[in-house]
Amino acid sequence: MRYAPLKERAPGRSLPTNLIRNQLLPHVAERRPGTQILDIRRAPAPYRSSWWLENLSLALDDGTVYHLVLKDLATTVPGSRTDQVKPRAVMNPDREPWVYQTLLEPSLDGSPPFWGTGFETDGGESCMFLERVEGVPLSEIGDFDAWLAAAEWLGEFHARFQGRPSPGGPLLHHDQSLHEWWFQRAVSYRGTEAFLGLESVHRRALQEALRTEPTVLHGEFFPSNILVEDQGGRYRIRPVDWEMASFGPPSWDLAALTSGEWSLRDRTQMILAYGRAAETAGSPIPPLDGLQRNVTACRMLLAIQWLGWGPSWVPPSPHRYDWLEDARSCAEEL
Template sequence: MSGPAVAAHRAVDAWRSLRPRPGVPEGVELLARRPHSTIYRLTGVGRDGAPVIAKLSPSSTATIERAVYQEVLARVPVSAPRFYGLVAEGDGQDWLFVEDVGTERFSPESPAHRTLAAQWLGRLHATAAPLAATTRLPDRGPGHYLRHLRTGRRMIVDHLHDPTLSADDREVLLGVRRQCDLLESVWDEVERICADVPPTLVHGDLRPKNVRVRATGRGSALLPIDWETAGWGVPAADLAPSRGLALQSQVDLEVYAARAQEYWPGVDTATLCRLVTVGGLFRRLAAVDWASHGLVHPWPQKSVAQLRVYKDELGQLTRSLGPAAEAASALRPPAAPG
């Protein structure tokens, strides 16, 4: 969008209430329209004429992002997007304005990116931990993910008899329910692994689409974005990959351990590998919860397809918790319908 229509755009109106100068952007570009947020690029209005990202989202998540940018990232020695401010839109929504950090995505397959991410996360987790007492953010400990498990399972059970589902679809849902039941039965092991890990700021959804890499005069900078799932908790989810059956961390664990020693003395790669398994479970439980809400739609097959993938991943990750989980998996009978 360009020309006279730009000045009338809602994002521009919110931006001008925050920064009256330099005035109207050169253009407005729609970048993404998601179920709970809409994202635009405003060109020519940021520092030195750089573009700015305008994100419209529920106030509940926008205020989390503002707290992360203003109260944590601004106080720790890590690279971060420039935060311009938050403007209330009304009807329970807010505009969040941050620097546009480019388009190069973090790649877990790149050794250089894995090292860069390990250094960045290790430094963040070490230096943000002391701020937990003074910054209000949600709890992202094991209890948060147990709630994801229970909410997602409840949605699945409630929709098992949807007449639009095939017999194969129901088998998928029953399989996910069985994996949730199994994991809940060994949740004490999850909590045991997390018990000695000091809480710190966690992003909660670090993956390529939410992390940018930008070249600077001093090398490459890592710039995570979209902090709406952030909070205080063990850093398990930040170390684990967002998808796939592989149990490998998405960062170099030896480099991370060296950086994290400051807040987690004695941490070693064996401990971190166990935490990666737990982080993988955390991320799949959140994904199951999110996908299960799609079962309410008249055509739930897309959600079933997603849950089919998560079922297999949950099974492997749960068995990887150790002998107790393997034994429970062998003994547990198939889930009954309904």
């Protein structure tokens, strides 16, 4: 794919339907040889993202209907300011399609089936097609069992890749240089006074996090990026939005899931659910106090990353939280 600068979609602008049809023809031919596309119905996707999303309903001449999501990998939603605050050093439009093609298995992990990528006409920016899956964001679910199910899913997913070399590709790698860069970026935006006493603790948090055996990470395992399908009392977890997929400490994803104003009891319950699932799947898990400390270290690193996104950026509502106070709170625990 061509690596183009991010841009904000102009109001009222959308990809021509004929262009979408042409991009989808080879994917339809692969799945339903000999069929033709009769109709494409389009609607804005109901869930918020920094990237432009559309729901597509594809009607074929044999009566088959496919429900897809089009995700524009180079164009952001008006007002999101993603093009201004997402550092190009960590953004790569090749990453998410690569993860779907290379690492994810819908039958195992509930991920949306990947159809393929396409290109826009005005400069060659890329877009991606996925099958639409059932579910609502975890952030909208009050049943704590759904949160425990997400923690269990995460433990099983991490266990599949732990103990193996990095898959490579365009994955981010959580190493010392990346997190030192995030800290300096946050300081440059917020001022040195805001981080008094935190730099040395940040170094300790980084050492603690990097002691663990790395694995493939979602990268932004926040509740708003986790779709949950209620299957009659059993929750199926379907993470989406893999733009920040990476290789690093497992507790990074667990820190994202348990971020926010949780009680110690509830956070501990999610950590325990994660540990049991990972251990059952064959992954070595430290004792609870060690795992909690590692999650706290990653929560601090995560808070610093949020503070480093941009000088005046306000996170979307699911992530609107006092991240500086969270960093200080984690520092006290460490």
